[in-house]
Amino acid sequence: MELALKPEDEAFRQEVRDFIAEHLTEDLRTNAAIQASVRTDPETAGTWARRLGEKGWLAYNWPKEMGGPGWNVLQRYIFESECAAVGAPLINSMGYRMIGPLIAKFGTEEQKNFYLPRITRHDDSWCQGYSEPGAGSDLASLQTRAVSDGDDYIINGTKIWTTGAHYANRCFCLVRTSTEGKKQEGITFVLIDMDTPGIEVQPILMLSGDHELNQVFFDNVRIPKSNRIGEENQGWTVAKYLLEFERGGVSYTPGLKASLSSIREIANIERSDTGERLIDEADFKQALAKLEVEVMAAEFTEKKQMTDLARGKNPGAKSSITKLLGSEVGQRVAELKMKAVAHYALPFMPESRVPGNNVEFPGPQYALTTTAAYLNGRASTIYAGSSEVQRTILAKQVLEL
Ligand SMILES: Cc1cc2nc3c(=O)[nH]c(=O)nc-3n(C[C@H](O)[C@H](O)[C@H](O)COP(=O)(O)OP(=O)(O)OC[C@H]3O[C@@H](n4cnc5c(N)ncnc54)[C@H](O)[C@@H]3O)c2cc1C
Structure with missing residues (x-):
């Protein structure tokens, strides 16, 4: 991949900047700036998503034939970097990043025609019903049953850690349709409307006090078989394809670079115990430089993977590399930010991070989300x-150990 920007890339960047300047209004920026979850609240993020959708930029990773803008990988990266640099709201990306590419590959014509345009406009908010209380890393052990009844399935069971299920209107879900043979063989991939009778969503609060996660209960939930993606009992193949997109094709580094630059700014203001500016303190300076190098290495790895994607290669098992790098370096960045804000990290005030609140945070604004971001980032x-699971995948499938 060409790393230096050509004039046409510069022009593209300016086009993105102009769009952001006009459409990312002050209220959206302010709401996003005070939040620390992986997603901004659905109202703020939804408004931003729809504005991008109107421009044709929401499903920015899609080719033209799927209804996306058909950008090349560099343009996608520029777009992500510009959004991260200004702290744009974090959108629920499960539609355009996960279920969209999957419907495009495995869906029927009818499913493609119905769902794909909706995803590009953010008409739907999706959640992912994979994990269960007894099936996380060992996902194939899932027990939620779908029993055939004429043209329908009747679903019973429970899903857990379902991000955003409390506001999602649609769920892509793995259910067990057979207990014969290997456990991977009896799984089916279905789409469930969240307003179907028999679904109950119970909240699970994060350490930070934020509500992102849920447990979802299915009690005789009837869905049409036309909501199935792929063949019955072939859901494992479908699900594995989706996991590659969940782990790969995601750029972590634009956000990490924005966090590092905010740490630099903070370190120019805050003082160390000895009274010198934090940025001049040897240990801090070294820790920051080390992370900047790590983020740069992660960025090159991501760009290499994006180049593969652009050449039509699936992310494959190598998507585990970017997932590992992005999440582990991200945790170290969050830790350093905790050190930078020092005692301002102490106040526990989730209410000060709710849009429209009138709570005064007893510290500088840049410290408001630091602890919550650190705590949420542990996940x-x-x-x-x-x-651990990513390392095993890399050992077996990439290094062939
Ligand atoms: C914030 C958050 C959001 C999530 N959102 C969703 C969502 O929207 N939808 C969804 O379906 N799921 C979601 N999940 C669930 C997530 O995918 C699972 O938590 C994850 O797969 C791990 O499963 P588990 O929690 O059951 O832990 P376990 O699988 O029980 O793992 C426990 C520990 O054992 C280790 N371990 C397990 N197996 C092995 C092994 N074979 N080798 C080495 N070590 C191993 C793990 O690394 C971990 O440290 C979310 C989880 C979190 C924390």
């Missing part, structure tokens, strides 16, 4: 497959 080495 990044668990979700989308834990670090």
Whole structure:
């Protein structure tokens, strides 16, 4: 990949900047700036998503024939970097990043015609019903049953850690349709409308006090078989394809670079115990430089993977590399930011991070989200497959050990 920007790339960047300047209004920026979850609240993020959708830029990773802008990988990276640099709201990307590419590959014509345009406009908010209380890393052990009844399936069971299920209107879900043979063989991939009778969503609060996660209960939930993606009992193949997109094709580094530059700014203001500017303190300076190098290495790895994607290669098992790097370096960046804000990290005030609140945070604004971001970020080495699981995939499938 060409790393220096050509004049046409510079022009593209300016086009993105102009769009952001006009459409990312102050209220959206302010709401996003005070939040620390992997996603900004659905109202703020939804408004931003729809504005991008109107421009044709929401499903920015899609080719033209799928309804996307048809950008090359560098343009996608520029777009992500510009959004991260200004702290744009973090959108629920499960539609355009996960289920969209999957429907494009495995869906029927009818499913493609119905769902893909909706995803490009953010008409739907999706959640992912994979994990269960007894099936996380060992996902194939899932027990939620779908029993055939004429043209329908009747679903019973429970899903857990379902991000955004409390506001999602659609769920892509793995269900067991057979207990014969290997456990991977009896799984089917279905789409469920969240307003179907028999679904109950119960909240699970994060350490930071944020509500992102849920447990979802299915009690005789009837869905049409036309909501199935792929063949019955072939859901494992479908699901594995989706996991590659969940782990790969995601750029972590634009966000990490934005965090590092905010740490630099903070370190120019805050003082160390000895009274010198934090940025001049040897240990801090070294820790920051080390992370900047790590993020740069992660960025090159991501760009290499994007180049592969552009050449039509699936992310494959190598997507575990970017997932590992992005999440583990991200945790170290969050830790350094905790050190930079020092005692301002102490106040526990989740209410000060709710849009429209009138709570005064007893510290500088840049410290408001630091602890919550650090706490929420601990989960990044668990979700989308834990670090241990990613290392095993790399050892077996990439290094062939
Ligand atoms: C914030 C957050 C959001 C999430 N969002 C969603 C979502 O939207 N939808 C969804 O379906 N799921 C979601 N998950 C669930 C997530 O995918 C699982 O938590 C993850 O797969 C790990 O499964 P588990 O929690 O059951 O842990 P376990 O699988 O029980 O793992 C426990 C520990 O054992 C280790 N371990 C397990 N197996 C092995 C092995 N074979 N070798 C070495 N070590 C191993 C793990 O690394 C971990 O440290 C989310 C989780 C979190 C934390």
